Amino acid sequence: MQKLTLHDIIDAIKRQNGISDFKIVNTKKQSHELFFVHGKLETLRKAESESSVVTLYVAHDGKLGNSSFEATASLMADELENKLAAARENALLIFDEPYELPENLHTDGVLESNLRDMPPFEVAAKVASAVKKANETPGCDVNALEVFVVKTTTRVINSRNVDCSEVKYTVNLEAIPTANGEKQSVELFETYSFSELDEDLIACELSARLKDVAARLEAVKPAKKLTCPVIFNAYELNELFGELIFNANFASVYSHANTLEKGDALQSAPAHDKLNVTMRGKIKGCPASALFDENDGCPLADRQIIKDGKLAALYGSHRFAQYLGEEPTGNLGCIEVECGTCSEEELAKGEHLELVYMSGLQVDVYNDYIGGEIRLAYYFDGNKRVPVTSIAMSGKLSDVLNTVRLSNKQTISGAYVGPSKMLADGFNIF
Amino acid sequence: MALSKFLQSRVGDAKELVGELGKKFEYVSVLGSDVKSLNVRATKRISNISDGSDADRGFVVKLSSGNAFFEYSLDDITGDKRELAKKIASELALPKELQDSEISSKPIEDEPLEKAFERETDVDDYSPRELLDACATLKDKLLEMSDKIVNATALIRTLDVSKLFVSKNRTLTQRYAWVNGYILAAYKDFSRLVNVREGANGHMMKNVLEELSEKLEKAVDKAAHLVTAKPIEPGLYDVITDPSITGLLAHEAFGHGVEMDMFVKDRALAKHCIGTQVASPICNMHDGAAATLSVASYFFDDDGVLAHDTLIIKDGILLRGISDLESASQLGSEPTGNGRRESHKRKAYTRMTNTFFESGESALEEMIASVKHGYMIFETNNGMEDPKNWQIQCVAEYGREIIDGKLTDNYVSPVVMSGYVPDVLKSISMISKDFDVEGAGMCGKGHKEWVRVSDGGPALKLKVKLG
Numbered sequence: 073m074q075k076l077t078l079h080d081i082i083d084a085i086k087r088q089n090g091i092s093d094f095k096i097v098n099t100k101k102q103s104h105e106l107f108f109v110h111g112k113l114e115t116l117r118k119a120e121s122e123s124s125v126v127t128l129y130v131a132h133d134g135k136l137g138n139s140s141f142e143a144t145a146s147l148m149a150d151e152l153e154n155k156l157a158a159a160r161e162n163a164l165l166i167f168d169e170p171y172e173l174p175e176n177l178h179t180d181g182v183l184e185s186n187l188r189d190m191p192p193f194e195v196a197a198k199v200a201s202a203v204k205k206a207n208e209t210p211g212c213d214v215n216a217l218e219v220f221v222v223k224t225t226t227r228v229i230n231s232r233n234v235d236c237s238e239v240k241y242t243v244n245l246e247a248i249p250t251a252n253g254e255k256q257s258v259e260l261f262e263t264y265s266f267s268e269l270d271e272d273l274i275a276c277e278l279s280a281r282l283k284d285v286a287a288r289l290e291a292v293k294p295a296k297k298l299t300c301p302v303i304f305n306a307y308e309l310n311e312l313f314g315e316l317i318f319n320a321n322f323a324s325v326y327s328h329a330n331t332l333e334k335g336d337a338l339q340s341a342p343a344h345d346k347l348n349v350t351m352r353g354k355i356k357g358c359p360a361s362a363l364f365d366e367n368d369g370c371p372l373a374d375r376q377i378i379k380d381g382k383l384a385a386l387y388g389s390h391r392f393a394q395y396l397g398e399e400p401t402g403n404l405g406c407i408e409v410e411c412g413t414c415s416e417e418e419l420a421k422g423e424h425l426e427l428v429y430m431s432g433l434q435v436d437v438y439n440d441y442i443g444g445e446i447r448l449a450y451y452f453d454g455n456k457r458v459p460v461t462s463i464a465m466s467g468k469l470s471d472v473l474n475t476v477r478l479s480n481k482q483t484i485s486g487a488y489v490g491p492s493k494m495l496a497d498g499f500n501i502f
Numbered sequence: 503m504a505l506s507k508f509l510q511s512r513v514g515d516a517k518e519l520v521g522e523l524g525k526k527f528e529y530v531s532v533l534g535s536d537v538k539s540l541n542v543r544a545t546k547r548i549s550n551i552s553d554g555s556d557a558d559r560g561f562v563v564k565l566s567s568g569n570a571f572f573e574y575s576l577d578d579i580t581g582d583k584r585e586l587a588k589k590i591a592s593e594l595a596l597p598k599e600l601q602d603s604e605i606s607s608k609p610i611e612d613e614p615l616e617k618a619f620e621r622e623t624d625v626d627d628y629s630p631r632e633l634l635d636a637c638a639t640l641k642d643k644l645l646e647m648s649d650k651i652v653n654a655t656a657l658i659r660t661l662d663v664s665k666l667f668v669s670k671n672r673t674l675t676q677r678y679a680w681v682n683g684y685i686l687a688a689y690k691d692f693s694r695l696v697n698v699r700e701g702a703n704g705h706m707m708k709n710v711l712e713e714l715s716e717k718l719e720k721a722v723d724k725a726a727h728l729v730t731a732k733p734i735e736p737g738l739y740d741v742i743t744d745p746s747i748t749g750l751l752a753h754e755a756f757g758h759g760v761e762m763d764m765f766v767k768d769r770a771l772a773k774h775c776i777g778t779q780v781a782s783p784i785c786n787m788h789d790g791a792a793a794t795l796s797v798a799s800y801f802f803d804d805d806g807v808l809a810h811d812t813l814i815i816k817d818g819i820l821l822r823g824i825s826d827l828e829s830a831s832q833l834g835s836e837p838t839g840n841g842r843r844e845s846h847k848r849k850a851y852t853r854m855t856n857t858f859f860e861s862g863e864s865a866l867e868e869m870i871a872s873v874k875h876g877y878m879i880f881e882t883n884n885g886m887e888d889p890k891n892w893q894i895q896c897v898a899e900y901g902r903e904i905i906d907g908k909l910t911d912n913y914v915s916p917v918v919m920s921g922y923v924p925d926v927l928k929s930i931s932m933i934s935k936d937f938d939v940e941g942a943g944m945c946g947k948g949h950k951e952w953v954r955v956s957d958g959g960p961a962l963k964l965k966v967k968l969g
Contacts (some may be wrong), residue, residue: 075578109767112570112605115828118593119575119847121560125553140552144559146508146578162551162630169547193597201599201702216767246948248769250890257888263949286733327545328652328688331695419729431886431895436916438696441733443969445895446921447888462893464734464920466969502736502969 075145076152078229081124084149088156090164091367092136093129093173095230096367101222104192106200108217116193117319121145128156129173137166170393179236181363185267187241193222195243195269202271203247206278209286212251214278215259220244228369237371242267247278249285258288260429260448265359267484284428288448291459298451301475301476301497302465303419303426308433310488312406312442313349313437317412320351320377322388326395331437332383339381341469344477345412349378351387351404352489355482360405365389372402380471386396409490412478419479419495425460426450435469442469443499467499474498505675506664508534508559513675515579516668518602527565527572529610529654533580533804534561534666535846542630544637545655551630556661556954560846563590564805568598569604571828575847579760595957599968602695603636609829614671617663619801623661623705626871633658636711640685640718645721646668652695652710653688655716659798659956660707667806675873676801680954682942689725695914696728703941728900731915741919742869742904742961745938749957752787752857752881754796755923755944756780757957760814761840761852762825766832770889772820780820783926786860787815789824789944791839796956797941805841805850811836820927826852844951847920851947859959862933869932869963871907877968878902878909878961879917882943892923901968918969932963 078098084096100122107115127140139162140154182188187195196219203214220243227237243266250259262281264274304312318324319332332338339347343363353372364371370390377385385396393400420426431445443466451460475498478491504510516532523530539554561579572594575774579586593924596604642657659682667674682703700721702713743751764770772780781787786951791800791809802808805827812824825833825842829852842853870878881899888894896919905913939958946952 088904095687101846101847105849106600109604109832110606113596113603114605114766114832115571115573115849116594116596116600117573117575117849118571119562121575121577121847127552138552142553142557142576146559146580148508151508158630165551165631165634166549168549197597197599215769244950246950248767250768257768257890261948326547328690328695329697362602429887431893431920432884434897434916434918438694439731439733439915441916443918445886445893445918447891447893462922464736464918464967464969466918467732500736500969502967 076143076147078124081126081143084152084156085128088160090130090160091128092131093231093259095127095173095228097367098124098227100225104196104221106196106219108200110215111204115160117318126159128159128163129171130160131425132164133167135167136170137163137168139163139166168397171391173232174368174390175229175232177234177236177369177371179364182239183354183361183363185241185277187243187267187269195221198244198269198271198422199245202274203278206275206282208279209282211253212249212282212286215250215383216247216248226279226366228366228449230369234369236364238363243269249278249281251285251289253289254288258285260285260288264469266357267352267355267359269363284448287459287470288461291448291461293462294451294460298425298501300423300425301495302499304494304496305425305427306483306485306492308427308430309490309494310486311433312435313409313488315437317349317351317377317407319381319437320386322386322392322396322398325386326392334383334386337382338378339473341474342381343475345382347378347473347476348376348380350376350408351401352375352406352408353402353404353410355489357484358406358489360485362405365402367403370400370402372404374404375401405487407488409488411480411482411491413480414477416479419493420452423454424452425501426496437469440469442467442472457497463501465499465501468496471498472496503624503677503679505618505677508536509534509664509666509675512555512870513666514616516666516896517587518583520668520670522583523563523565523590526591527567529566529721531564531667531669531806532561536664538662540630540660542633542637542658543655544634544641546641547720549634551634554659554729558845562846565594565608566610566783567693568609569606573849585799590719597759605832606765609902610827610831612671614670616673618778619676621678621705624707625679625681628707640714641717644685644687644721646688647718650689650691651687652690655686657684667802669806672806674802674806678800678840680797680941681707681710685721686712687721687725687727689728695812696723696725698728701942701965705795727911728915731900731913734901734914734917734968736893738965738967740961740963740965741837741968742873742878743876744880744961745880745936745958746940747896747957748859748897748959748962749857749883751941752859752959753854753957754885754887754894754896755927756787756814756855756889757789757857759889760823762823762835763829763852764889766829771892772823774888775820776822777851778820779818780924781815781818782930783817783818784862784933785815785927785930787858788813788860789854789857791855794856794858794939796939797954798956803839803841804843805837807837807839807841810839824852826850842953844953846933848951851951851955853947854945854955855937857955857957858939859962861935861937861960864932864934866934866936866961867876869961870904870909872963873904873907876904877914878904879919894923894926895920895964900948919966921967926964926966929965930962934961936960
């Protein structure tokens, strides 16, 4: 049996009556995966898939309806015909405000990465070997390791002469640094995603985490209640800024899910650094990079969203930009936060609590809340730095943002590119 | 509901492929998935009828010869099986730097069984038009109930699962369906915006739609209270959990903690605590696809192991864990039907299914009356496990203060519950007679591998840190 092709889908759409427009987002994915337990190979996997999300648009009654379905490579001809007919009928039931689809766009490129010319299982083995190399801390080990080397090819085609494609290479790594003491064994959970292989950086990061996990063995609940500023690392900053920029998305605003309007202050009275956040389409080394909006093929236009602590602009897709009468930027994936002026050492000069591992930072913009359970942190009283555990923190988000001081060193963590550390005050630590 | 036509047409291909690969590998299985999902949504400004993100179609081939496991995920298995088997074996060749570093595993039992499973449902009786009309009606009713509602949404999400499992000695098929319905309101008052949701779920669409329309008033009432909610004063409190938070506690405290792939990796303290008291003696906890009827109630798992009802904690004592095939073969134990994949493209891990505490003897009113000062906390937002070190974080959408044995209208939100698992579970002093399992959960392994799960149980009274 022949595999369903994009030509098959387009030909079948053209045979349907009453379709105003169509869009196809075709994704081909190859994933090479290694799973290790206690340094030994448990599973080796390869996954190859191709599928297309097909959207049909029907203009009717002064409105626009659309409906989407997934066409996998194994879809049979009669199934495709049935799905197309159903999607056309479904689109007729939808009465959304009309909007124009993107037109006349052509892109064909590969996102910059040093992974593109390396055999994928070799990349995975190199990552595993870098992790092994990091393991120099006595009594510590990486109990489990998972490595995913993924090549994703995305192609967006529509009926308005859009044909954009990109190839993206990423590595995802999940490692469990563990320390075994006489009385107990403790662990941390580490996950990294990157588009540039740097074995020394992996070894360096893991080596630092292995030292942290060794410290967790010694960590105790502080004897007294702590009242000091808190240092956040890049992992938590990715979570924090990801929540904050949700306010600025066209789709959030259109659906009344935003709590801030343009011009509103996230920092009403910043005592130190003012926040400046720019959403970007691509940044070298950031795995959230893309050449175009992977949902509709639109070009990506970088935009500063937060300027001097105020919501300065919105961003988002072609469709919702039209609804709001704004210039579209496309769905921008990379969050770039402007660095501050302090070195990491200056931030850590006074009494503070430095977060290493949380259950999950909770940022709730609706309830003006930031907090969570802390599994490992370092408490510095001005003289001595000790590992602490079994505590939680909570604060009023708007107050905390007024106190932030950002480091001058830039780092990448997931979609976040910005200061490696942030010092903030106003927490109840309990 | 019979197996999907697509998978029916691939049974012969799967058997042939197992035969070809069986010439080289001791154990071979083929899992075929054909999962259909429809999302129907009506909001104040936009509507949609589209395939849902659960949709999945493809195959995964699993191979073993007593050491490491090998898997190949692909879209289809038609064509020349000899060529396909050759391609799979060649593409899964071990890189030379890994050739002496494989685990060893016990031979996999491949007990003979041929069976077709199916569950009755009415999902196919409803057209997309009928579902959209139902959603539009719910959304309109919600908007009419208060001019403070700035957006309202009604959403129906269907899951229609067909799976085929073939090994040398087994041919299993299953088909079942599940429906999740939600109503959501964005409510603005006192310059404050809150989002509330109510849900209904089950294997019959009719019941889900009826239940949703009965929950409209509750959603609006809750929103009106939540705009006045204050932050909670952090501290240790007497707490009553609603069934949703009870389920979250079961899931995070001793669900992840007894996933036996964590035992293999020495990532779970529970491995060393089998047979010991880990919870209050009034606690009994289960997990299993066959333990109750909910979203994770399949008939066989993604390893072809039949569904179980595993009693994990009995009278506060930890009895056993749950496992997938790979973990069981490394530990020398019996798999418990908990091998699950996010899709055919992903690896199977030990995963929870329907996880819950058994009901107890107390009336909820009696439990509330026993609290001098504390909170009743409601509705899962999210949670995080720590099987190795038994820390726990459960986030509830909101809480209501209990003063002198009475549930007040003093709302707090959000509420983060945290603590050390044995301290939390041993503090359980009362368990209600109620029982509710919510089939609307999503569970990740680490930060990925999302599968649908349910959890729940009765109300619990315990002492725990809230912040």
